[in-house]
Amino acid sequence: MTDNNHKLDHSYDGIEEYDNPLPGWWKWLFVASIAFSPMYWVFYHGGAEGRSVHDIYDVALAENTRLQFAEIGDLEPNAETIVRYSHKKNWVRVGEVIFKTNCISCHGRNGEGMVGPNLTDEYFKYIQNVEDIAKVVTNGAGGNAMPAWKTRLHPNEIVLVSAYVASLRGENVEGGKGPDGREISPWPEALPEPEKEATP
Structure with missing residues (x-):
């Protein structure tokens, strides 16, 4: 024993x-x-598609995005759409989440500016019109100082984060970075919602 x-x-x-x-x-x-x-x-x-944790996450994320955007369809990155959605509180919150997930390392948690410019004042470096926000987000600017997000964000996400950035203008948060660029004209007024066709 x-x-x-x-x-x-x-x-x-x-x-x-x-x-x-x-x-x-x-x-x-x-x-x-x-x-x-x-x-x-x-x-x-081992290389088989759809089995890794990352693949499963990407599929779930795509499905969630599809469901989330089913309500609004495909958004156009034009001035009218960006301004309209900058006044829709629920969708501004979605844009804020996108911003805080991807942009705070350069622009600060509240858009006050860090490495990147302050987004809460009246001065802009690469933007002349509100639709330019979406162009900068999509294609980048400043020789890749601002990276392009067209391959990393859904087109609707680009519009919504642009709407959030547009909504930050004039907030002038405390501790914001100094002016960078030049003062530009105000954003246009939001147009009334287009009437939906009545269902017969």
Whole structure:
């Protein structure tokens, strides 16, 4: 019979440790996990599309985006659309989330400017009209100082984050970066919502 009362030679502050063998089930579980890991890696990371965590996340994100934008359809990045959505509180919040997910490292949490310019004053460097916001977001500016987001954001996300940026103008948040660029004309007034055709 195995003596399980044998103690190890070391002790710490009077605390002694028994030299008991590992349970058999634990050893088999350890061996099984090693045997399972190559199969897991091949299945989820071996190049097959749609199996990795990233692929599953991308599919879920695309589906969520599709459902979210089903209500508004495909938005055009023009002045009328950007100004209209800059006055829609619920969609401004969506634009704010997009902004705070992607833009705060350069423009600050509230648009006050850090490496990038202050978005809350009346001075703009690459923007003359409100639709230029979407152009800058889409294509970048300043020799890649502002990166292009056309391959990373849905077209509707570009419009909504542009609407959020447009809504920041004139906020002049405390601690904002100094003026960069020149003062431009005010944004146009929001036009009334187009009437929806009555369903027969």
